[in-house]
Every structure is written in C-alpha cells, then in structure tokens.
Amino acid sequence: MSDALLDAVADPLIVLDGTRVVLANTAARTMFGAHIANSDIRLTLRQPEAAALIAASADGLVEFSGPGGADQRLEMRISATIDGRRVVQIVDRSARHLADRLRTDFVANASHELRTPLAAIRGFIETLEDDHAGGDPAIRARFLKIMGDEAQRMERLIEELLSLSRIEADRFILPDAQIALADLIADVAAETVSQDGRSFAALNLAIESEPTVRGDRAQLSQLLHNLIDNARRYGDPGSAVTVRLWVAQDMAMLSVADQGPGITPQHLPRLTERFYRVDDARGRASGGTGLGLAIVKHIVDRHRGRLDIRSQSGVGTTVIVELPVIQ
Structure with a gap:
C-alpha cells in the first residue's frame, strides 16, 4: 500500500507490522505527531482498550479517548491485509459522543426542572389536607398562590421544550x-x-x-x-x-x-x-x-x-x- 494512496484518505490510516507502525498517512501524523513512524503503536496511543485489541492480533473495533482529551472519542478498526500486516483505521466520533452526552444531559435537566415544582406542589397539597393548616384562610391562600406559580413554571417549561423541538425539526427549512x-x-x-x-x-x-x-x-x-x-x-x-x-x-x-x-x-x-x-x-x-x-x-x-x-x-x-x- 503506497504512501500516496494512504494520504488520499481523510481519516487517519496506519499500517502495522506486528505492533510497529510501518506506514502512517498525513491524517494520522497530524493527529498523533510525526514521531508515530516506526514507533510501537501501543506507546503512541497509550490506551488500554486499543493496546489489548492490537496485542490480540485479531480484527476488531474499539472506542477510546483521543489525544485531544476526554471529550475526543476515537473509533479504531483493525483488519488484516493479504501480506499479514494489519491496517488500522481511526474515525473521530467526538461529534456523536457529544450529541449523546447532550441528549443525556438534556433529559436529566428537563426531568429535574419538572420534578422540582412537582415536589413543591405535592408538598403543599399534603399540607392543605391537614385540617389545621388547610382551615386557615391566610395559609390556604398563600399556599394556593405558590402552587399556581409552580404550575405556571411547569407549563412554561413544557411550552418551551415543545417550541425548541418544533424549531429543531424545521431547522433546514x-x-x-x-x-x-x-x-x-x-x-x-x-x-x-x-x-x-x-x-x-x-x-x-x-x-x-x-x-x-x-x-x-x-x-x-x-x-x-x-x-x-x-x-x-x-x-x-x-x-x-x-x-x-x-x-x-x-x-x-x-x-x-x-x-x-x-x-x-x-x-x-x-x-x-x-x-x-x-x-x-x-x-x-x-x-x-x-x-x-x-x-x-x-x-x-x-x-x-x-x-x-x-x-x-x-x-x-x-x-x-x-x-x-x-x-
């Protein structure tokens, strides 16, 4: 496999003889540095998941953190060539990882924002059910106002969540x-x-x-x-x-x-x-x-x-x- 052919590929591509790098395209040298040539790829990647797959001398797929830090997620795929060497293809999956994290955070935050006023409303309902507190007109009026405010807060949140969803659905129009x-x-x-x-x-x-x-x-x-x-x-x-x-x-x-x-x-x-x-x-x-x-x-x-x-x-x-x- 020629250097020119490897360099034509946008994703990092590395050819291994055992664990030694014999060829690395421009994208790989840009990501990991020029010193990757002739190095032991396990020392370059310094990732236990990747090292284990390389040491297994088998085809496979693994995802790990890249040199850019914890937010950079790389997917490494290894496949054997006819001459017994192995080709390592690395794809940057950071955008997908970020999207998954944002989705998880969004659900957690939305749940928290809804749970807080709901807890307040339930608490005041239980208090009003008590004959002593519920029978006091001043306390009843104050608690009902708080409950109304919390209900409005939930309503605003739901309306804005729906609005955000509609805008995202039309973003390409x-x-x-x-x-x-x-x-x-x-x-x-x-x-x-x-x-x-x-x-x-x-x-x-x-x-x-x-x-x-x-x-x-x-x-x-x-x-x-x-x-x-x-x-x-x-x-x-x-x-x-x-x-x-x-x-x-x-x-x-x-x-x-x-x-x-x-x-x-x-x-x-x-x-x-x-x-x-x-x-x-x-x-x-x-x-x-x-x-x-x-x-x-x-x-x-x-x-x-x-x-x-x-x-x-x-x-x-x-x-x-x-x-x-x-x-």
Whole structure:
C-alpha cells in the first residue's frame, strides 16, 4: 500500500507490522505527531482498550479517548491485509459522543426542572389536607398562590421544550415570508407593556432603519420576547431595556441591551446551552426556564443569521442578532 494512496484518505490510516507502525498517512501524523513512524503503536496511543485489541492480533473495533482529551472519542478498526500486516483505521466520533452526552444531559435537566415544582406542589397539597393548616384562610391562600406559580413554571417549561423541538425539526427549512422588523418590534413592545398588567422596567426603542427580512413571524416574535424577558429578568431592578434596529453591510442588526451587573467572560460561550444559567438561584426565582437563549440561537440559525452576546461587568449585557436583508 503506497504512501500516496494512504494520504488520499481523510481519516487517519496506519499500517502495522506486528505492533510497529510501518506506514502512517498525513491524517494520522497530524493527529498523533510525526514521531508515530516506526514507533510501537501501543506507546503512541497509550490506551488500554486499543493496546489489548492490537496485542490480540485479531480484527476488531474499539472506542477510546483521543489525544485531544476526554471529550475526543476515537473509533479504531483493525483488519488484516493479504501480506499479514494489519491496517488500522481511526474515525473521530467526538461529534456523536457529544450529541449523546447532550441528549443525556438534556433529559436529566428537563426531568429535574419538572420534578422540582412537582415536589413543591405535592408538598403543599399534603399540607392543605391537614385540617389545621388547610382551615386557615391566610395559609390556604398563600399556599394556593405558590402552587399556581409552580404550575405556571411547569407549563412554561413544557411550552418551551415543545417550541425548541418544533424549531429543531424545521431547522433546514428556510422561512420565506417577508417580515418588516420595525413593525414586528413595535408589536412585541406593545405586547410586553400590557402583559398581565404587571409593572416592567422601561422599554426604549431605537429604530434607525426599517429593513425587511425573510423569516417566520411567530419565531422572530418569540426571539424578541425571549431577549426582552431575559434583559428585564437579569437587569438591575427598574433599569431600562433598549431595543435597537439598524442595517450594516446588508444585514439587519437587532440588539437588546440591559443595564445590569453583566456577565463574566467565562460564562459567555455557554449562554445558549439548554438549561445553562449564570445565576441559577436568581433564574429560578424569577421564573426562568434556562431555555430562552437556546431557543433564540436555534431561531437565528434557522434564519441563517448570526448571534453575538457582549457583556461588561457593572454596565450590562447586549445581545445582537444579525439577519440577511431582502435586497
């Protein structure tokens, strides 16, 4: 087997004579280093699972952690050649491993988020069944309000889980309706002001352009609601939230900024992960589900846009969404 033929293969390929590497293609040398040539492959891989399969002198398949760390998962397949040598093919399965881990984490987090309010509701029901506590009108009213709040929290979580599922199902379908973003922002602003008659921080609109984009109106409305809700939840009490719209280089630029404590840099890359919260206690207390920015990210991706989150300690956080403008 020639070096040129091996180098044409994108995955790492290694030819062994016993346990010694006699040929390694470019992908293998890139992954493990140039020193892999003529080395004992067991010393290069340093993985007990892989070493055991190599020592067995048999065909087979094994998965192990790669040189990139625990998050890198490699699949090694060994097969014999006609001349008695063996070919080792290595495939990077890190993406599949990550997807499996995210799926497991998602189920665990969703179960936890539902179990917590359910436990509270069951506890208060048991208390109200007690003649002494249940007969006190003040205690009964307070407990029923808490139960109602927890039920609403579960309802919001279920609605957002279903919403996330629908967005993911449509992620490859590009929306084709023409959406006037300035009009949409005005509609969402009016809705947030009148929500349940509750008192909110001031909402300032800075509409500098009136671009039209191709999009799904319901999803873009949900995106705006989530960003404004987040800004109000994590901004300083009573401070203003600013929604700005402008155009730059054929992109509609939409930003939502709060005036709050800000977010430290190490948290920024993880803000769009499902159920990730910078301040877990504050998020739960304010009714957040931990899915708001994950939904925003999926909506932006479906609209072939870009999402940027900027924050400065003591100043606040700004979320910027870029969407292609209809020419």
